[in-house]
Amino acid sequence: MRSIIAAIDSFNEKIGQLNSLLVLPLVGVVVYEIIMRYLFNAPTVWGFEMTMFIYGVHYMLGLALTENREGHVKVEILTSRFSKKGQAWFNIIGYALLFFPVFGMMAYAAVAYAWTSIGLLEVNNTSWAPPIWPVKSLMALGFVMLFLQGLNTFLKNIQMLREIRQ
Amino acid sequence: MDFMNPEFLTVGMFGLLIACILLGLPLAFTLAAVATLFGLIDNGWNASGLFDIFANNCWGLMNNYTLVAIPLFILMAQLLDRSKVAEKLFEALYVVMGRVKGGLGLAVVVVCTVFAATTGIIGASVVAMGLLAAPALLNKGYQKELTTGIICSAGTLGILIPPSIMLVVYGGLTGMKETSVGQLFAAAILPGLLLASLYFIYIWIRCVINPSLGPAISEEEASKFSAAQKWSMTLKSLVPPLALILTVMGTILAGIATPTEAAALGAVGSGVLALFNGALTGKVVYESCVNTLKISCMVMMLFIGGKFFSTVFLSMGGGDVVVDLLVGGGLSPSMALLVMMAIIFFMGMFIDWAAILLVTVPIFMPIAMELDFNPLWFSMLVCVNLQTSFLTPPFGYALFYLLGVAPQEVKMTHIYKGIMPFVGLQLVGLLLLFFFPDIITYLPSVFFGS
Amino acid sequence: QAAKREKFGVDSRHESSTRVKFKPSDEKFRWKMTMPWSKGLLFYDIAVHFCDSVRLATAGRLDIKPFSAGEIVPAMQTFDAVSKGSVQVGHDWAGYWKGKDEGFVPLGDMPFGLDSEGYNIWLYERGGLELAQELYGNFNLQVLPCGQTGQDMGIFSNKRATKMDDFKGMKVRTVGWYMDILNRLGAAATPMPGGEIYLALERGVLDGAEFSAPAITYPMGFDDITKYVLSPGVHQPGSQCYVFFNKDAWNELPEDLQEIVKICAKETQLWSYNWIQNLNSQAMAKLTEKVEIVQMDPETLIEFNNVSQKYINEIKEKNPNAKKIIESQEAFKKDFENWRNARANVTPWSHETYATGRTN
Ligand code: NA
Numbered sequence: 001m002r003s004i005i006a007a008i009d010s011f012n013e014k015i016g017q018l019n020s021l022l023v024l025p026l027v028g029v030v031v032y033e034i035i036m037r038y039l040f041n042a043p044t045v046w047g048f049e050m051t052m053f054i055y056g057v058h059y060m061l062g063l064a065l066t067e068n069r070e071g072h073v074k075v076e077i078l079t080s081r082f083s084k085k086g087q088a089w090f091n092i093i094g095y096a097l098l099f100f101p102v103f104g105m106m107a108y109a110a111v112a113y114a115w116t117s118i119g120l121l122e123v124n125n126t127s128w129a130p131p132i133w134p135v136k137s138l139m140a141l142g143f144v145m146l147f148l149q150g151l152n153t154f155l156k157n158i159q160m161l162r163e164i165r166q
Numbered sequence: 167m168d169f170m171n172p173e174f175l176t177v178g179m180f181g182l183l184i185a186c187i188l189l190g191l192p193l194a195f196t197l198a199a200v201a202t203l204f205g206l207i208d209n210g211w212n213a214s215g216l217f218d219i220f221a222n223n224c225w226g227l228m229n230n231y232t233l234v235a236i237p238l239f240i241l242m243a244q245l246l247d248r249s250k251v252a253e254k255l256f257e258a259l260y261v262v263m264g265r266v267k268g269g270l271g272l273a274v275v276v277v278c279t280v281f282a283a284t285t286g287i288i289g290a291s292v293v294a295m296g297l298l299a300a301p302a303l304l305n306k307g308y309q310k311e312l313t314t315g316i317i318c319s320a321g322t323l324g325i326l327i328p329p330s331i332m333l334v335v336y337g338g339l340t341g342m343k344e345t346s347v348g349q350l351f352a353a354a355i356l357p358g359l360l361l362a363s364l365y366f367i368y369i370w371i372r373c374v375i376n377p378s379l380g381p382a383i384s385e386e387e388a389s390k391f392s393a394a395q396k397w398s399m400t401l402k403s404l405v406p407p408l409a410l411i412l413t414v415m416g417t418i419l420a421g422i423a424t425p426t427e428a429a430a431l432g433a434v435g436s437g438v439l440a441l442f443n444g445a446l447t448g449k450v451v452y453e454s455c456v457n458t459l460k461i462s463c464m465v466m467m468l469f470i471g472g473k474f475f476s477t478v479f480l481s482m483g484g485g486d487v488v489v490d491l492l493v494g495g496g497l498s499p500s501m502a503l504l505v506m507m508a509i510i511f512f513m514g515m516f517i518d519w520a521a522i523l524l525v526t527v528p529i530f531m532p533i534a535m536e537l538d539f540n541p542l543w544f545s546m547l548v549c550v551n552l553q554t555s556f557l558t559p560p561f562g563y564a565l566f567y568l569l570g571v572a573p574q575e576v577k578m579t580h581i582y583k584g585i586m587p588f589v590g591l592q593l594v595g596l597l598l599l600f601f602f603p604d605i606i607t608y609l610p611s612v613f614f615g616s
Numbered sequence: 617q618a619a620k621r622e623k624f625g626v627d628s629r630h631e632s633s634t635r636v637k638f639k640p641s642d643e644k645f646r647w648k649m650t651m652p653w654s655k656g657l658l659f660y661d662i663a664v665h666f667c668d669s670v671r672l673a674t675a676g677r678l679d680i681k682p683f684s685a686g687e688i689v690p691a692m693q694t695f696d697a698v699s700k701g702s703v704q705v706g707h708d709w710a711g712y713w714k715g716k717d718e719g720f721v722p723l724g725d726m727p728f729g730l731d732s733e734g735y736n737i738w739l740y741e742r743g744g745l746e747l748a749q750e751l752y753g754n755f756n757l758q759v760l761p762c763g764q765t766g767q768d769m770g771i772f773s774n775k776r777a778t779k780m781d782d783f784k785g786m787k788v789r790t791v792g793w794y795m796d797i798l799n800r801l802g803a804a805a806t807p808m809p810g811g812e813i814y815l816a817l818e819r820g821v822l823d824g825a826e827f828s829a830p831a832i833t834y835p836m837g838f839d840d841i842t843k844y845v846l847s848p849g850v851h852q853p854g855s856q857c858y859v860f861f862n863k864d865a866w867n868e869l870p871e872d873l874q875e876i877v878k879i880c881a882k883e884t885q886l887w888s889y890n891w892i893q894n895l896n897s898q899a900m901a902k903l904t905e906k907v908e909i910v911q912m913d914p915e916t917l918i919e920f921n922n923v924s925q926k927y928i929n930e931i932k933e934k935n936p937n938a939k940k941i942i943e944s945q946e947a948f949k950k951d952f953e954n955w956r957n958a959r960a961n962v963t964p965w966s967h968e969t970y971a972t973g974r975t976n
Pocket residue numbers: 282283284285286287323324325326327328329330
């Protein structure tokens with residue numbers, strides 16, 4: 001089990017960390033658009049779309065990393081009073097009941113959504129008309145990664161219960 | 167089946183959400199789970215249809231340009247933080263405010279108000295101020311409740327003071343000339359400043375009564391700084407970041423960049439400041455990037471969960487249920503206004519402003535016209551009221567954003583307690599706008615004629 | 617010897633309608649409709665009008681509940697959601713689905729495309745509807761024309777432009793084919809997202825922006841922040857909307873309901889045109905208090921037309937569906953010219969205006 005946990009963690013962390021650098025080209029594209037429009041009177045046809053897609057991919061591929069680092073905000077008014085064991089049980093039940101069915105389906109639906117797009121080799125409905133099937137595929141990847149990371153949270157809590165027992 | 171009527175579903179959805187929030191699982195997941203359950207009940211357990219709609223909504227969020235302001239402002243805050251520019255700024259403000267009780271808190275309100283004029287997305291402003299100002303206030307011994315109250319409330323001014331994405335959406339929804347985006351922008355300036363002033367006065371009075379809430383610099387420490395030193399501190403530390411914020415504003419006002427684009431200039435500017443402070447190392451940039459990712463994903467995950475929730479709420483007819491409360495009773499104009507405001511306030515406790523607007527505006531606006539209310543005045547009452555939705559427990563986005571970025575010792579209970587007086591102040595502001603409509607209509611009449 | 621003259625036209629539906637075997641049903645359907653329109657746009661009212669007509673005509677047997685943009689799915693996800701069957705009905709302006717197939721653009725309207733009269737004749741009498749069905753059908757959709765809003769206004773601008781040179785370097789917000797065409801004409805067109813437009817126009821980030829028909833544009837308040845409208849709206853002479861159904865859902869409808877839906881769509885097509893055009897003249901009266909309507913000169917219009925045609929010819933070469941649809945429309949334009957010419961010069965101006973020599 002440890003090795004599964006470690007593998008998922010390291011996969012999601014690596015992709016997440018690399019992906020975090022996307023914010024730099026994001027700034028770059030926006031600034032380039034301002035310069036081209038204001039100084040050269042030549043706005044691009046692709047700047048706004050490119051910006052949205054970079055940001056879209058940026059946060060989609062970061063959802064799992066954020067889950068790994070417990071960055072998704074929660075209200076621990078009740079749970080902070082529980083014992084370590086209680087908290088672990090709480091998370092195990094919570095993730096089994098709420099997270100798995102919903103984000104399992106979500107990952108599946110996102111893959112199906114991307115699959116339809118790939119089948120069409122879909123392009124955007126704009127003048128620039130870039131292919132959007134790769135972006136939709138990355139959205140699907142983001143949800144698959146998030147699902148795996150949730151699975152990891154679940155496994156980590158089971159692991160913790162075992163350790164408490166020993 | 168009777169339990170499937172929209173009234174039951176709406177009440178059940180809210181009830182379950184409250185219960186689940188207390189469970190202590192990540193909120194965004196909880197929102198999505200509650201949405202899934204009720205979405206399935208509503209559409210006859212067609213899971214693939216429901217999740218296809220969710221996927222479409224996620225794709226829609228990936229095509230939303232204004233959201234780009236979120237990572238840009240977070241990156242800016244990260245760079246300002248890591249290069250100690252922010253720390254020096256607040257240190258200088260602390261000294262400059264001298265023996266004024268609650269002085270730093272007051273300064274933060276002013277900074278937030280200026281900042282509000284540069285962004286229209288509250289995820290961006292609350293998170294940025296939470297990163298920069300919260301540690302500063304706490305370090306100086308400000309009470310946790312007061313600190314969180316100041317940042318959530320003042321940070322949320324960005325949604326009211328133009329530019330504002332909320333007003334853009336509102337203008338598009340009413341489809342009336344009297345409430346075009348330009349008119350709304352002009353109308354929102356004074357109410358925004360009014361709220362800022364109310365916060366300002368409140369903080370000052372509370373700190374005068376009980377100085378331990380927001381301690382000023384000690385006499386001993388203050389005497390260490392001569393007037394000349396204070397001036398040089400101000401120049402060195404206060405001017406660069408303020409110049410940065412004013413540059414961002416300036417590029418918007420001068421027609422160089424749109425508000426979202428200006429956020430990118432802010433990020434570049436903060437990088438330049440870091441460079442001058444010798445803090446722009448590869449490590450700082452990398453860490454800023456990773457933190458920016460983590461925080462903007464926290465915000466976006468809430469957007470995703472909230473979107474699922476409001477989609478299901480709207481598609482099962484929850485909006486009609488809420489609004490049916492209003493229709494049918496032969497209410498007097500002021501009573502009708504009160505009920506409409508109460509509905510918006512109540513909905514604001516649970517769902518996001520965009521969903522509330524989609525539901526209420528198209529129904530309330532004709533009623534308001536029937537009752538002969540000034541459309542701009544009525545609209546601004548709605549918008550100021552909606553501003554509370556970011557702050558009202560149990561579900562207030564600003565509160566969760568702050569929880570996501572505030573120092574570890576700040577707990578949700580501090581934030582819930584801290585925000586209450588400020589919600590009260592917003593209601594006071596709402597009353598003032600009700601009794602003095604000129605606060606709303608004055609600027610539009612100057613800009614556009616009456 | 618002259619050929620024998622016969623009655624000139626036939627109502628092709630008549631014969632089949634007399635032979636129909638009625639199978640009335642009292643099954644009830646509760647469907648949802650999604651669309652790219654927010655509630656402040658008159659397009660939303662057109663979609664709602666269709667739903668109302670259907671509910672009234674079927675006595676509630678088919679109850680379609682309209683949801684505005686963002687209530688169920690975001691504006692631009694209307695097509696996907698209905699195609700997959702997650703929502704049963706959608707309303708649109710066809711050009712939005714350009715990314716699925718460029719052929720959708722001429723179904724909705726294109727620069728120097730068909731006007732309202734043209735769409736009505738082309739769709740119902742010249743096989744346009746069949747071509748539309750072929751294209752929507754590829755995506756598991758059943759389509760009907762359902763809303764015609766006529767010509768768009770021109771470009772709201774702070775720069776007065778009537779000659780080709782005036783347009784050079786102008787920063788204009790528009791999207792799609794018109795953006796490419798404007799860029800070829802030397803303008804600096806940009807697809808700036810909706811939420812940013814107003815402030816950008818006010819502050820001078822943009823020189824101009826186009827939106828829609830006068831009544832639909834009026835609430836935007838663009839006249840508060842600009843001085844001129846560079847007319848005419850060459851980019852869209854007659855915006856055509858459609859209602860479309862997921863095919864599996866459509867096939868579940870009994871025949872009588874299908875027939876009612878078809879009639880209601882046609883009724884909406886008629887109503888929307890009259891409603892919007894009448895509102896347009898009222899809106900123009902208010903708009904012109906603040907902005908001056910500026911007409912491009914004929915040479916500029918011809919230049920616009922030339923560049924547009926060249927662009928459209930390139931599209932035709934790249935996309936066979938677009939080619940088929942555009943060529944069908946071009947054939948109609950050509951065939952119709954003889955009558956357009958013969959009937960010219962009695963444009964119903966008021967007597968006072970006509971007397972000034974304004975005949976066409
Ligand atoms: Na703002």
